Amino acid sequence: xxxxxxxxxxxxxxxxxxxxxxxxxxxxxxxxxxxxxxxxxxxxxxxxxxxxxxxxxxxxxxxxxxxxxxxxxxxxxxxxxxxxxxxxxxxxxxxxxxxxxxxxxxxxxxxxxxxxxxxxxxxxxxxxxxxxxxxxxxxxxxxxxxxxxxxxxxxxxxxxxxxxxxxxxxxxxxxxxxxxxxxxxxxxxxxxxxxxxxxxxxxxxxxxxxxxxxxxxxxxxxxxxxxxxxxxxxxxxxxxxxxxxxxxxxxxxxxxxxxxxxxxxxxxxxxxxxxxxxxxxxxxxxxxxxxxxxxxxxxxxxxxxxxxxxxxxxxxxxxxxxxxxxxxxxxxxxxxxxxxxxxxxxxxxxxxxxxxxxxxxxxxxxxxxxxxxxxxxxxxxxxxxxxxxxxxxxxxxxxxxxxxxxxxxxxxxxxxxxxxxxxxxxxxxxxxxxxxxxxxxxxxxxxxxxxxxxxxxxxxxxxxxxxxxxxxxxxxxxxxxxxxxxxxxxxxxxxxxxxxxxxxxxxxxxxxxxxxxxxxxxxxxxxxxxxxxxxxxxxxxxxxxxxxxxxxxxxxxxxxxxxxxxxxxxxxxxxxxxxxxxxxxxxxxxxxxxxxxxxxxxxxxxxxx
Numbered sequence: 001x002x003x004x005x006x007x008x009x010x011x012x013x014x015x016x017x018x019x020x021x022x023x024x025x026x027x028x029x030x031x032x033x034x035x036x037x038x039x040x041x042x043x044x045x046x047x048x049x050x051x052x053x054x055x056x057x058x059x060x061x062x063x064x065x066x067x068x069x070x071x072x073x074x075x076x077x078x079x080x081x082x083x084x085x086x087x088x089x090x091x092x093x094x095x096x097x098x099x100x101x102x103x104x105x106x107x108x109x110x111x112x113x114x115x116x117x118x119x120x121x122x123x124x125x126x127x128x129x130x131x132x133x134x135x136x137x138x139x140x141x142x143x144x145x146x147x148x149x150x151x152x153x154x155x156x157x158x159x160x161x162x163x164x165x166x167x168x169x170x171x172x173x174x175x176x177x178x179x180x181x182x183x184x185x186x187x188x189x190x191x192x193x194x195x196x197x198x199x200x201x202x203x204x205x206x207x208x209x210x211x212x213x214x215x216x217x218x219x220x221x222x223x224x225x226x227x228x229x230x231x232x233x234x235x236x237x238x239x240x241x242x243x244x245x246x247x248x249x250x251x252x253x254x255x256x257x258x259x260x261x262x263x264x265x266x267x268x269x270x271x272x273x274x275x276x277x278x279x280x281x282x283x284x285x286x287x288x289x290x291x292x293x294x295x296x297x298x299x300x301x302x303x304x305x306x307x308x309x310x311x312x313x314x315x316x317x318x319x320x321x322x323x324x325x326x327x328x329x330x331x332x333x334x335x336x337x338x339x340x341x342x343x344x345x346x347x348x349x350x351x352x353x354x355x356x357x358x359x360x361x362x363x364x365x366x367x368x369x370x371x372x373x374x375x376x377x378x379x380x381x382x383x384x385x386x387x388x389x390x391x392x393x394x395x396x397x398x399x400x401x402x403x404x405x406x407x408x409x410x411x412x413x414x415x416x417x418x419x420x421x422x423x424x425x426x427x428x429x430x431x432x433x434x435x436x437x438x439x440x441x442x443x444x445x446x447x448x449x450x451x452x453x454x455x456x457x458x459x460x461x462x463x464x465x466x467x468x469x470x471x472x473x474x475x476x477x478x479x480x481x482x483x484x485x486x487x488x489x490x491x492x493x494x495x496x497x498x499x500x501x502x503x504x505x506x507x508x509x510x511x512x513x514x515x516x517x518x519x520x521x522x523x524x525x526x527x528x529x530x531x532x533x534x535x536x537x538x539x540x541x542x543x544x545x546x547x548x549x550x551x552x553x554x555x556x557x558x559x560x561x562x563x564x565x566x567x568x569x570x571x572x573x574x575x576x577x578x579x580x581x582x583x584x585x586x587x588x589x590x591x592x593x594x595x596x597x598x599x600x601x602x603x604x605x606x607x608x609x
Contacts, residue, residue, distance in 0.1 A: 001030065001049060001324055002447050003135065003150025004056075004069045004114055007158065008044045008125065010144040010204035030323075038067050038116075041123045043201060046116060049151065053249075053350045055450060063120050064088050069150070070113035070135050071450070073243035084117065091126045091198070092119040099196065103211040106131050106194055110243060110457050114150070125199035131212055132456050133193030133435055136328065136443050139208070140188050146199065146206050148191070150443075152326040155188050162593035163187065164559055169586055170398040170405050173389045176330065176582065177436030179412045184327050184589060193435065215417040216426045220466035226477050229467045233363075233460065233477075234267075234484035240457035241267035241354075249352040249450065251275035252343060255305070257293030257495020259478060260356025264454060266485035268354070269301045275354070276347070277305045280339045283312035284609055293495040300488040306346070310338035315541070315603035318588065322598055324447050327589030328440045332581040334608065340448045351449035357438040358455035361430040362464035363478045368425050369517035378421040379410045382428060384520040388582050396564040397583075430465065474510055475501050534577040541606045542580050543572050548600050549587045555594035556587060 007014060029035055032051050038058050039046040046067060050056045057068045059081070066084050075083060087105065090098045112134035117126045127148060129137060140147040140155050147155045156162045165186040168178035181189040191197075194212040198205075221229050245251050245268060253265045255277040268275050279294040281287065291307060298305030317334040343351065368385075372378050383391065383406070395402040416427040438453075445451035454460065471477040479501045482490035491500050499505035536542050547569055549556060556565070568575060568583070592598040 001033065001151050001153070002051065002054065004046070004048050004067065004116065004137070004148070005151070005154050006044070006046050006116065006125075006127065006146070006148040008146045008199050008206060010043055010201070010206070012145075013042055014040075014045055039065055039118050044118075044123060044125060044199070046118070046125075051349070051447070053450075054446070060120075061085065065118040065120055067116040067118070068113060069115075070111065070130075072109055072111035072113055073240075073246070074110055084115070088117045088119065088126075091117065092124050099209065099211055102128065102196060103194070106211055107458060110240065110459065112452065112456075123201045125197075127195075127197040127199075128211075129191060129193065129195055131194045131458055132439070132461075133191065133195075134439055134442070134456060136435075136440055137191040138183055138188050139191050139197075141206060141208060142187070144204060144206065146197070148197070152183065152185065152188065152328070156185065156593065159187070164590065164593075166398055166400060166559060167405070167408060169559060170394050170400050171409070172586060173394045173397065173582055174383070174391060174405065174409075175386045176388055177433070179409065179432070180415075184586075190435070213417055214427065214431055214465075216430065216465050217418045217420065217423050218466060219468045221463065222468040226467075226471040226480055229463075229471065230477055230480035230484050233463055233467070233481050236457065236460040236463055237263070237454055237481075237485070238267050238271055240454035240460050242271045242273065243457075244354070244452040244454055245271070245273045245275070245352060247352070249350050250347045251352050251354065252347060252449075253277045253354045254356075255279050255294040255297060256356075257287075257290035257493070258356065259475070259482070259494060259501075260359030260455070261294075261354075262297045262356075262489045262492070263359055263482060263485060264354050264356050265297060265301055265303065266482065266489050267454060269303060270485055275303060277301075277303055278308060278343060279305065280308040280310050280342075282335065283310070283607075289493075289495040289498060293493050296492050297489055300492060301486060308339055308342045308346075310335075310342055312607040312609045313338065314608065315545075315599045315606050318608060319597075319599055319604065321444065322588060322592045325440060325444055326592070327585060328436075329444050329585075330581055331585045331588060331608075332578070333441065333444070336444075340445070344448055349449055353445055353449050353451045355442065355445075355451060355453045356455065357442060357453040358434060358461070359453075361434060362455050362461055363472065363481060364475065365469060365472050366426045366429045367422050367469050369514055370519075372421045372425060375410060375414060375421060378413055378425055379406065382409065382413065382425065385517070386433075387520075389579055393564070393568075397560050397568075399561050474507065535573060535575075536577050536580055538572070540572075540580075541603060541608050542577075542584055543569065544606075545599055545603055546580070546584055546587060548603070549591050549595075549598075552600070553587070553591045553595040556590055559590060560587070 035049045037047045048056050055071050059066050111130050113130050114135045115128045137150050138152050147158055149155050163186040168182045168184050171178045196209050196211050198207045253275050255261045277298045279291055281291050313334040317337045318331045321329055321334045368381050372381050391402050413424050416424045418424045418427055442451040479490055493500055497509045550565055588598045
């Protein structure tokens with residue numbers, strides 16, 4: 001729904017009418033959103049869907065058009081204009097290879113952005129995204145034809161059909177996301193972080209290259225004390241907080257009882273940036289510990305704190321999340337949408353919404369919890385640690401061979417630039433999961449208000465990734481980091497364990513948790529034997545929707561084995577809530593694209609808790 005849309009076709013030229021792309025404003029938009037044409041010529045069409053206060057900027061010089069979606073945080077506007085003009089000159093008029101200098105610029109540039117540069121004289125186009133790929137973008141590239149969009153639906157509309165990628169569906173059931181460049185759709189890929197797309201009318205070429213790839217092999221700062229590293233991290237973090245809070249927006253911190261959101265609140269407070277801390281109590285009141293701790297953190301920091309009581313998520317929220325993210329967000333996250341509506345009612349749409357996404361990856365333990373010294377050991381551990389559905393059931397549901405699903409995962413893990421298997425796991429944990437889970441989640445938020453996290457400042461993240469794992473054990477580095485930001489917040493309970501980081505209780509629970517992480521399969525089996533896992537009741541609306549879709553949406557049978565799906569629905573007590581939500585996300589996405597409606601009308605006003 002939101003963001004940049006670009007088509008370039010050198011083979012056939014653009015027939016705007018056939019594509020539903022009239023010159024000027026493109027068709028109808030949902031309430032609160034608008035579309036505008038940015039650029040077009042005989043080969044290319046650039047437009048953008050936006051909402052009030054969403055950061056999209058376009059400007060022109062005599063020979064250049066610049067389209068920036070998102071924000072580059074540090075330069076003032078005149079400096080930014082000069083920088084981007086220099087980049088354009090480098091790309092379009094210099095005879096040298098621009099990629100090394102572009103890579104250097106990206107690593108110096110703190111931002112969440114997608115940048116499109118157009119050389120007006122010949123129609124040349126360059127597209128660059130930030131080093132983390134913070135604004136998820138999708139690409140269809142084939143035979144001199146490029147479709148690039150921040151909204152998956154726009155690409156499927158132009159292609160005329162939604163052909164799902166069966167392997168991507170299997171990976172979603174197994175891990176919770178498709179791997180690498182895969183999206184849920186065949187022929188549509190994720191645009192990798194730090195990508196450059198070069199479109200040249202002179203030779204009718206479209207080239208996609210990668211400007212930077214993280215290599216998490218080393219520990220550059222292992223010769224420094226944890227105190228010095230914590231001090232350096234805190235300095236970088238405070239600057240990232242400051243840069244993301246500039247402008248006239250109201251700053252709102254999503255404050256829970258965990259460590260990451262309190263670090264963000266402490267960083268903003270240290271920089272004397274006004275903000276409101278916002279916490280919600282869910283409809284089942286299962287997060288009372290979070291509420292209690294968030295209140296204490298806000299009091300310790302001396303900042304305004306507001307508690308919200310959103311209604312439970314309903315079927316209409318699931319449909320709205322499908323509208324926003326086309327299945328890239330698990331529908332279990334629909335509970336957050338009523339909270340967002342309350343935030344907008346309270347503060348208006350001009351909000352910069354701060355989350356703590358990425359904090360645990362940067363400052364927590366990101367190495368495996370048991371010895372992983374071979375590619376096979378890495379593969380087995382990654383599956384054990386992340387699997388949602390067992391591999392044999394994934395294979396049965398999708399009618400794929402289990403060994404093929406494993407083989408692709410093994411090949412993908414092997415493609416990471418690190419050499420040691422435990423470091424490849426770190427890459428998977430800190431970058432693969434983040435791209436597909438955290439960034440997509442924040443992109444959901446941006447349909448309501450601008451969403452940021454200082455943990456994805458490149459300067460901070462790069463430094464944290466080079467701190468030694470030994471200092472991250474037991475949250476020692478995190479504890480010192482919090483002390484550098486604000487001493488009071490580190491002594492407040494971690495809500496999940498109801499104990500502060502420095503306590504003996506926390507240390508004992510941390511050791512127990514580490515033991516469970518060494519053998520995830522064993523612990524999962526024990527929990528099932530003891531009945532200690534999160535089940536849904538027989539009258540659950542999740543099950544009702546799955547049953548309704550299996551009967552009403554015939555195209556499901558093209559991608560899911562009907563007998564395997566029937567077995568799941570006949571014995572739902574064998575599956576936990578996370579498994580059933582993941583399955584419902586995929587069946588609802590399939591129904592969204594192939595059936596009259598993803599959820600029956602009877603479910604729209606029912607609660608999904």
